[in-house]
Amino acid sequence: VRCKFRFAYAAALISCLGGCASGGEDPSPSNPGADPGSIEGSEQSALVAPPPQEVSAGERVLLMVDGPGGEKTESWISAQAAVSQGYTLLDLSDDWTPYIFAEQRDAAGQQLPNRYRRVFIGLANDQLDSDGEPLEPGEKNYLELYGIAPSLAVLRERFLRSEQETCVNPDGHAALEAVETVSYTSPAQMKQDAARVARTLKELEAARKKAKVATLEELVQQQPKLAPKLELVQKRAAEQVAMAEVEKRLVCEGLLKVAEPAAPGARAKRPDASLHTPGVYDEPMRLAVRKFQQKNKIYEANYLRKKTMDALSRPSLHNDHDSLERVMRERIMAVAGVLEDGSADTKNGPPQYLSASGEKKPLPNLSDEYTQTVMTQLGLTSPEASLAFMKRHGDFKRLLAAIKLPPRPEYYSKHMELSIVVDRGDVWYDPPFDENDKWRAQPRSRYPSLSLFMDYRGERVPLVRWRTTIGGWRSEQAPDGYEYYKYKGSDTGPRVMRNIISGPVWIAPESTPIRSLAKSKKVEGVWQPVVNYDELGPGYLSAYGLVAGYFVIPGENGAPDQDRGIRAHGSSDYLSIYQPDRYSHGCHRLPNHLAIRLYDFLLQHRNMKVNGDAPMNFWRQFLSGERVYEMRIPSRGYVYELDPPLPVNVLKGTIKGELQEPIEGFVPKPGVRYPGPPPDQKPAEGEEADVVTSASVRATTGASRGGPL
């Protein structure tokens, strides 16, 4: 009889299975930090693996045991025995998803399907594209940077490839190590830059001869003011050599194809835009670097900066091992239901909480602690050991591993007193250009942050603190079809989060610039214009990312909640989060993988119910060129309802600049021609037209009229 059960109810069901747990395997490792008498110990069975993952009764799971020589060897144990002995089952299967995309059931046991689950799994396994359609043979997704970590089957393929080809050139390794970054020079500026360097070198040589010294280094010792010039020449020379090594590496990884040099005397062919020209940071190179960064989860904006260069100089097997550790980290944190990652630490160390014994204890970094513990337990302690693990397992269609997690801190419970605080940091309301329509800098020293706080024993302790976004000046399309600037601020004050939606859909308002709503896509072998559903979702690229929490002002006395459109959501646009001059439209963005962690955690530690798919009946048409585009959105996403809702507070931050309140309405963009005044400034009948041509005039006009600024 196939008896399926959920981990959360495993203990109860094990007894119904008639002593399955008592017999069989006797795993040797003991729980190193288990304290049977602790609060955690008593709750562990209820808290372990709340995702409703299903396990068949007789299923055997992997257990790594210490061999006689201290090495790890594989053994197998029944799932029931593992759970009864305090093991947590870590899902290493290819169809793993975070909790937000897990298969859920309603109270009656009916499945509540999630539309995006299949796509998420297909993307993680390099089988589907973002629309859920088959990938071209051999194509890879590389979406870890955007919140979708590769499956273990995908990683296995990488490990096996790396075993054959390390992609490290022993002769060129020093060249990569010699530079920290490679300066970006656009193809259009290359000749100019090369001429500048040649000129500088000529100047230095002339100075050297005049000074009658043997080398340029001696010259600089004599004339230190020439040092920057020599540095430039030497840096460019080193970068040129490093660039050649980068090309070799990217070709080896299968990410870059180089154009063959034309044979002498051969007729010149039209250059293939998909092929790279050696030495040039062209579009194929940019795309290859981006793929490499996506593959290795490096946030460096398609440039050859430090982390990218470091990864390029490492053997691919080492990068694969790092990838495996990151993949395991997400799965371990999900199954353990923990969030603390050290991000709330300050220069004084980690935050402290008041323990039951009355002493102050530092908040642990459970992300690191648990990951290292599990990697060690599974014997994944080196690239070579990880490769051996991959080779032992032919596939990962279904693989569960029994792991022993250290006990969680005492403040953990089923329903924790949690709240979110968003600090807006430094805020500018002034337009980002002056009275002459020249751009002006708006520096910030404090950036916005999102913190999750825990109330415990009368104290508020931050569990995590992550960089996020606030709103700012953005392009908006007015009803006249032209784009203007508009200040899209982030609401402040107390709010609540009632709904969390996985695979959320962003319903583009009519003010969304049309240019962002259409794209070209290959459909059944033909390129055709389509609505840009990447932007709308559901999907990792969508405006709301893979998951969103909805901030609302709770309705009182039976009134409905007031939704001002502000969410804390995932995003693939990591530059908008980490660059100093980038803003959102008012929402608080997080990298997708952090948003998943946050909402997985909240759903596991707050009372909630699963409402499931929220179908909707939405369509809208718009014109672009001579085509009508029709966006159709069949579902709002997959809804989880927090009950009670989660308290949220958005702090005002520090207002910088002259304006203390944002300007309302449309502001013409500098340098853009418009048919007349912005639609919200059209003169009333009989009034004289007052065409506003710049943001500064708009601001002045508003001030002189006593309107909001």
Added chain:
Amino acid sequence: VTSLAPNDPERERRLKLWAWAVIGGAAVLGLGATLYGVFAPEPGEGEVARATLPASTAPNADPPAAPATPAPMPMHTGPLVESTQAPDVSATQRPTVKLVFSVVPAVKATVVWGKHRLGTISPRAPLIVERPRDSGPLDIVVRSPGFLPVHTRAYTFNDTVVDVRLTPLAKKDTLYGYRAPLPADAGAPPTP
């Protein structure tokens, strides 16, 4: 029955009547056949023509069910995207979904999916396409002479009605996103 002599005037009158009756009947039959030829549904159109697309384009999907008795036409009264009613259990268990395409106003229109011509929507019968369930969306183009082409999408998560509103070429200024051309003096600074 009365027999009539060969040169009897009454006999000649009756023969003429028969001849006219035969010619008239043939004409009616011919007209009927012509009209049938003009108005009969084309292959791939309406309820009789059900385009079942190759399942090979959809991974991980069960093979489409053998063609069965055509299901009753789903009701739709407006620009409905997907049924918001509780799903029919038998419908959710089918390995395929039905996509029903129609247009407003009721004119003849073609539906194209990439290089595939899915079929024709006629004024009286929508186009019905069957696809493996949850096999990814279909980005289609609906075209009709005298109207702007519409680029829209049909989902395969469940049975779907795609009712497309067509806009006459002359009325594109009624659509969102239409940009009035700039006047010659646009962008000139305000007169003092």
